[in-house]
Amino acid sequence: xxxxxxxxxxxxxxxxxxxxxxxxxxxxxxxxxxxxxxxxxxxxxxxxxxxxxxxxxxxxxxxxxxxxxxxxxxxxxxxxxxxxxxxxxxxxxxxxxxxxxxxxxxxxxxxxxxxxxxxxxxxxxxxxxxxxxxxxxxxxxxxxxxxxxxxxxxxxxxxxxxxxxxxxxxxxxxxxxxxxxxxxxxxxxxxxxxxxxxxxxxxxxxxxxxxxxxxxxxxxxxxxxxxxxxxxxxxxxxxxxxxxxxxxxxxxxxxxxxxxxxxxxxxxxxxxxxxxxxxxxxxxxxxxxxxxxxxxxxxxxxxxxxxxxxxxxxxxxxxxxxxxxxxxxxxxxxxxxxxxxxxxxxxxxxxxxxxxxxxxxxxxxxxxxxxxxxxxxxxxxxxxxxxxxxxxxxxxxxxxxxxxxxxxxxxxxxxxxxxxxxxxxxxxxxxxxxxxxxxxxxxxxxxxxxxxxxxxxxxxxxxxxxxxxxxxxxxxxxxxxxxxxxxxxxxxxxxxxxxxxxxxxxxxxxxxxxxxxxxxxxxxxxxxxxxxxxxxxxxxxxxxxxxxxxxxxxxxxxxxxxxxxxxxxxxxxxxxxxxxxxxxxxxx
Numbered sequence: 001x002x003x004x005x006x007x008x009x010x011x012x013x014x015x016x017x018x019x020x021x022x023x024x025x026x027x028x029x030x031x032x033x034x035x036x037x038x039x040x041x042x043x044x045x046x047x048x049x050x051x052x053x054x055x056x057x058x059x060x061x062x063x064x065x066x067x068x069x070x071x072x073x074x075x076x077x078x079x080x081x082x083x084x085x086x087x088x089x090x091x092x093x094x095x096x097x098x099x100x101x102x103x104x105x106x107x108x109x110x111x112x113x114x115x116x117x118x119x120x121x122x123x124x125x126x127x128x129x130x131x132x133x134x135x136x137x138x139x140x141x142x143x144x145x146x147x148x149x150x151x152x153x154x155x156x157x158x159x160x161x162x163x164x165x166x167x168x169x170x171x172x173x174x175x176x177x178x179x180x181x182x183x184x185x186x187x188x189x190x191x192x193x194x195x196x197x198x199x200x201x202x203x204x205x206x207x208x209x210x211x212x213x214x215x216x217x218x219x220x221x222x223x224x225x226x227x228x229x230x231x232x233x234x235x236x237x238x239x240x241x242x243x244x245x246x247x248x249x250x251x252x253x254x255x256x257x258x259x260x261x262x263x264x265x266x267x268x269x270x271x272x273x274x275x276x277x278x279x280x281x282x283x284x285x286x287x288x289x290x291x292x293x294x295x296x297x298x299x300x301x302x303x304x305x306x307x308x309x310x311x312x313x314x315x316x317x318x319x320x321x322x323x324x325x326x327x328x329x330x331x332x333x334x335x336x337x338x339x340x341x342x343x344x345x346x347x348x349x350x351x352x353x354x355x356x357x358x359x360x361x362x363x364x365x366x367x368x369x370x371x372x373x374x375x376x377x378x379x380x381x382x383x384x385x386x387x388x389x390x391x392x393x394x395x396x397x398x399x400x401x402x403x404x405x406x407x408x409x410x411x412x413x414x415x416x417x418x419x420x421x422x423x424x425x426x427x428x429x430x431x432x433x434x435x436x437x438x439x440x441x442x443x444x445x446x447x448x449x450x451x452x453x454x455x456x457x458x459x460x461x462x463x464x465x466x467x468x469x470x471x472x473x474x475x476x477x478x479x480x481x482x483x484x485x486x487x488x489x490x491x492x493x494x495x496x497x498x499x500x501x502x503x504x505x506x507x508x509x510x511x512x513x514x515x516x517x518x519x520x521x522x523x524x525x526x527x528x529x530x531x532x533x534x535x536x537x538x539x540x541x542x543x544x545x546x547x548x549x550x551x552x553x554x555x556x557x558x559x560x561x562x563x564x565x566x567x568x569x570x571x572x573x574x575x576x577x578x579x580x581x582x583x584x585x586x587x588x
Contacts, residue, residue: 003029003161003469004074004148005047006127006136007169010216011155013042014169022165023047028340029076029161029469035064037072039129044213046129048074051366051472052099053263063097066105070132073105076161077124077146078476080260085119113137114221117208121482125203127159136211142224143373143480144205144457147465151200157211159203162466163342166200167586174198174588175580180344181553182419184409184572187400189346190458196343196579197586205457226453226489227433229482234490235437235445246495247514253487254283254515261476262288267367268295268360271312271320273305274529275380275509275516276371278312280478282519284369285316292369294320297356305529315520323359325352331538333358334578340470344579346459348535348571353467353475361471368468372460373479376401376452377488378512379444379496382528385507387499390443396420397427398443402450407569408561412554426450440500444493452488536567539574546573548580552587 003026007014023036030049037046065072082100089110095102107116108128123145128137138159140148151158151166158166176198183189194201206224262284269281269292284292294316296309309320333354337345360368375381383400397403404416404423430449434442464475495511516525550558563570
């Protein structure tokens with residue numbers, strides 16, 4: 001995994017000093033080596049920093065340029081099928097560096113951007129400069145596991161793996177007040193399209209664009225979503241299968257995915273004692289040539305599940321490395337976490353991810369496998385236990401994770417109309433995919449698809465990508481491969497959220513819980529852990545009031561809100577206040 005940065009001056013030329021500072025902002029993403037190049041007489045800047053996982057690119061520093069010299073690539077991620085693509089599409093071409101990057105850039109010599117994009121399996125974001133046509137091709141994987149931001153105004157276009165480099169180059173950028181207000185009407189900070197800054201957006205997952213630089217014309221080549229992986233006939237067939245058959249198929253897909261996702265260098269797999277991380281660690285441990293090291297964060301008196309992690313020792317011929325996280329240690333990571341994301345933290349667990357990655361790095365590893373996506377794809381959140389059976393289709397999204405929620409805060413001259421309309425449009429377009437199914441099946445499937453495409457990318461994926469790369473660690477989400485996402489999309493609702501169950505513990509994730517019982521002792525299956533870590537406690541040592549947030553967002557009823565019994569609202573206020581204080585120069 002790496003960090004990429006491209007900037008193009010629509011007018012004049014780029015400022016070299018600004019570009020140099022911006023490039024340094026992504027150095028932690030790739031400590032092995034980095035390079036920067038100015039093109040087109042100073043109008044185009046290409047920069048990459050490299051965390052080498054596959055091959056040995058130092059043996060061929062031109063591995064990012066195609067053999068003819070026509071194409072140059074900036075690449076972040078992993079192409080899991082690159083050896084197959086090298087063999088089938090590039091024939092006798094020698095891959096000197098033995099990297100997926102060299103394969104990818106030379107594929108553009110053989111095939112057009114569309115065909116290359118459609119052939120890839122993995123997690124990726126890349127920019128290809130075609131020196132013959134003078135254009136840029138920009139792509140991001142469908143799940144969005146590799147984050148990419150883009151900024152554009154009348155003078156400049158910038159795309160980067162992180163926001164920090166963009167802030168160095170953009171001359172007139174300011175915080176978007178509306179995005180921060182919307183944060184108080186969603187469970188977490190959702191920035192699927194926009195960010196906390198005006199004109200600075202997230203490059204949408206599954207997008208392939210071409211930018212013609214001479215006239216600066218943007219063409220959308222492709223835009224894929226989870227719906228492109230969904231086939232209603234497959235879901236119908238699976239609804240007729242017994243649980244045992246579905247479990248057998250799930251086991252086979254998990255086992256094969258473990259082989260595909262495991263690196264060929266030493267790596268860690270996080271195990272917390274919960275469903276997702278435990279299963280990920282078990283499948284990778286049993287199916288990979290190179291066994292993972294196991295790591296667990298423990299929060300004294302805050303996480304009862306992780307505190308009993310030694311109960312899993314007998315299922316692994318490996319000692320679980322335990323990192324104890326105190327309130328003080330949690331607080332030590334706050335400043336750098338905000339400097340890395342350059343926004344309010346989408347959720348408090350960002351800090352835990354930063355601590356985890358730092359420990360992995362300290363132990364000498366570059367790769368960490370996680371269970372990101374398991375809750376959204378297979379129905380694991382506690383909120384899902386509150387969903388009654390649907391006999392009619394809801395008019396709007398019932399989910400607190402991808403829908404709109406009102407926690408009582410009010411702003412001067414502002415309402416949720418635009419946010420609600422956008423949410424309703426997403427709901428209506430998703431529910432149509434399941435028009436041949438019962439209202440209950442359609443509703444549950446739509447909730448999980450939206451939670452997986454809206455919340456997952458903005459929250460879980462951003463945490464793994466941005467916080468891990470603070471410590472030069474590549475995070476790989478076991479559940480985020482195409483095969484497992486497709487498996488989840490075609491799993492009947494009753495095996496993800498069984499809202500007909502009379503037993504509340506039987507509502508969430510019946511399929512995954514049954515798989516857990518087959519791999520571990522049923523006694524190890526515990527209720528899901530809630531608000532872990534010490535976000536509020538640590539932040540209240542720094543923040544004593546919310547004056548900037550109240551003034552900037554024009555909150556009209558802050559004094560009426562009871563924060564003592566609402567740690568979620570208190571966290572949002574603490575989170576926003578810290579961000580606005582740290583990035584006050586962008587308040588305009």
